[in-house]
Amino acid sequence: MKTIIDEIIQRPHIGDVHTTSKDFKPDVDVRWCAGCGAISVLSPAQRLMPELGIPKEKIVFISGIGCSGRFPYYIDTYGFHGIHGRALPIASGLKIARPDLSVWVVTGDGDNMSIGGNHFIHACRRNVDMNVLMFNNEVYSLTKGQYSPTSHRGQVTKSSPLGALDDPFNPVALALGASATFVARGHDKDRAQLQQLLLKAHQHKGFSFVEIYTNCRIFNDGAFDLYTNAESRDDHTVWLEHGKPLVFGKNKDKGIIMDGFTPRIVELTEGGHSINDVLVHNEKDSTLAFILANMTYSETLPRPMGTLQNLDNRSSYDDRVVEQIQHEVETKGAGNLEQLLLGGSYWEV
């Protein structure tokens, strides 16, 4: 059935598609707090967009509620600021209806792990082709400072003055457990690296989940300093990249080896372990991804950053919808509406 939308989808872009990051900056003030981690995600996103080669009328940013929810207002594409926790189903509906679009979701740890938790696990398993950027600041900021599903146990907030009693979700492990095909983690202090992660997420066909540590200066300042500040991050994080050994430390003198199924730190010293002993990352290995994800809250192991998993062996849901329609039309012929109305049996008066 031909529709008006088919015509809109096929409209050629008039003029030059190659745009600059400026083209993605709308004429509005960014109202996040000075020094907010979200600002550090906005600029790599704005810089990435021209690189995609997609006309901006084909790009959509969708958000839920929370500080992250304001993101679509600050990037000049089509945008939809949804309601709390529901960015993912809004985006799913849009992408299923419009597979021609590049769909991005911006959400937060409260929006996505708490009120939107159900949508998150189902979006992961369904593998709709979209890119989800989850700003994790381990606190509810827009409601002015309550503990969130990623806050650590004992965290003192306005709603946990004596310390939170909950244990946190590990977002990347949750995504892996729910069968997300692309799972990565970045942070707000290295914009170039983050931009690369966003590009990878875009290039992955299917559901791409990027957890981004974003510092909240007001309600949880410094929560990620150990893992994000230039002085300490090399010793406390390990960058995961496909085919690369898990080496870390300021002097690249430490590595991760597998002791059975347990990751362990070794010193790379002469006469001791060499780089050849170190575990080499394979982003296609789901078992490995889960082991690495579970290093997250370890007190001794470095925090895994980068791409935990990037599977390309599952088709996206939106593609399957199209294929099912095509298959049905090919095998049974395009629908005849008159026939449909007549139904199985009719009679004439």
Added chain:
Amino acid sequence: MNKLVEHLEEVTVRFAGDSGDGMQLVGTQFSDTSGFAGNEVNTFPDYPSEIRAPEGTLYGVSAFQVHFGSKNIHTTGDFVDVLVAMNAASLKVNLANVREQSMIIVNTEGFDERSLKLAGYVRNPLDDGSLSKYQVFGIDMSKELKKAFIEVDVPSKLIQRTKNIFALGVTYWLFNRPLEPTVNWINRKFKGKEDVILANVHALQGGWNFAEKNPDFRKQYIIDKSDMLPGKYRSITGNQAVALGLVVAATKAHLPLFLGSYPITPATDILHAISGYKKYGVKHLQAEDEIAGITSAIGAAFGGSLAVTTTSGPGLSLKTEAIGLAIMTELPLIIVDVQRAGPSTGLPTKTEQSDLMQAMYGRHGEAPLPVLAAASSSDCFDMTLEAARIALKYMTPVMLLTDGYIGQASEPWRIPEIDKLPEIAPQFASDASSFKPYLRNPETLARQWAIPGMQGMEHRIGGLEKEDGSGVVSTDPMNHQKMVELRQKKVDNIANDIPELKVVGEGEGDLLLLSWGSTYGAAKIAVEKMQAEGHKISHAHLRYLNPFPKNLGQVLHKFDRVVIPELNLGQLKNLIQAKYLKPVIGINKVQGKPFKAVELEEKLTVLLSLENLKNWEANKSRQDIPVDL
């Protein structure tokens, strides 16, 4: 043997048995065949919420009622004229509604000691004289089937499963029905399974032959053909009609159709139907919950689809926040609520009209949206088209109320010619240079619809209040006042774009019966009967509940007394009283069942007899006046 023939105007047949006895199937076949034979038909499936309740129990009884006749068949029938009962429990559950002297056809196998005990019978009602007021036909169906299959080679296991079809054959004889429609259906349904086809066709013929040869069956009943408009007809339930209406509406609007839905009784049949329409290019998402059902539809609407979500009461409650988002973003969206008896899980398989207030006001903030209500199963098709027309023309979510009764009941539907149905024109933005997301059509107040893919119209919308015109986020107090009023006015203005309320009977006088939604059939029949008997009573029916037809106030004030029958405790009554300051007498039923025409007739007769209440206006301050009946 010479059999007698009697002509009847209308008959109600009820098939009742265990959940697994196939009563829904034979009821549907009987109904389709009656339509095929030229009668008006109205049916109602009545089944338990348990899927396969233990055999023989009272709560496991499943029934299907078919009301058919030569004219004025608008309800499922007040009383049963022929009851087919496959076991003791189904007799016990259904006897109360069987008219005296009516026929009861029972499968005597279902009256063994165990079945009687399960049904709570101390003595066998077939022997103890307790059914003396009825004509009882006891048939040992296994035995008769065995006889019928003497010369036919079919596994006995298959034969055992055709008792329902045998019973159907008996009723076909009784009403002199053609067997072909059902035989054709059997051939289609069991294509490739020759022994199953043989067993069913033979059982159907066997039932007919049994009645033909049996001297107890002395009389056949003939129901004359109805005087129906020429055309092609089929039998349709409200849920089927909504599904078809959605596909046709999308075609007429030249938009893709998207359904986001979560299974819930009694609305799920719409999801079932739509999910099978792939070759029509329809997309659907069976979402993880009700909220994802509607929010995925909102996403699809943002992308330019005719977007729909379908649900029933509890699901509607879950969707309320998202409906507010659709109102705020002024996106077209159809929300279908197949109402069921609540609150909470309530009576999930039974009908009610108790979501009206939720449809009207069940949201935070000032959040108006158009509310429509289908009057019958086939009207669900027309009202679905209306919902789509209004949603797309006015850029608004629209609530379509149906209910478990018309959602599942079937009636003949005159199949429309698609070419003759009006086109629907979505309000797409066209000029990028002047585009602003909240610029409005001055007449409809609808904002423009710009969808991703339209170059130069990139914009952001969402739940935050927007400045009128520009669509920029705004917390300006006066702008909020303006936007709240604009959204209200946009919905109110639709009153100029819907049909005025028609009064059947005199346009003014003593008594007006004002019905809405699925109460249409019972109200129409009750009033027509009373009018024929010379009573001064008029009838009007509302299919538009928000906004109301613009002449509603005028109509109401031309009558001394207005009576509203509804399957709730007075929700439309309260709306009408509040808006028009017109006292209303309610007839309220919350039993999970639709009104019988006779129930309304009885209550209206009482009302007419209360002479002292004739001038309601003059008497309304009196304390002794019954507010409701």
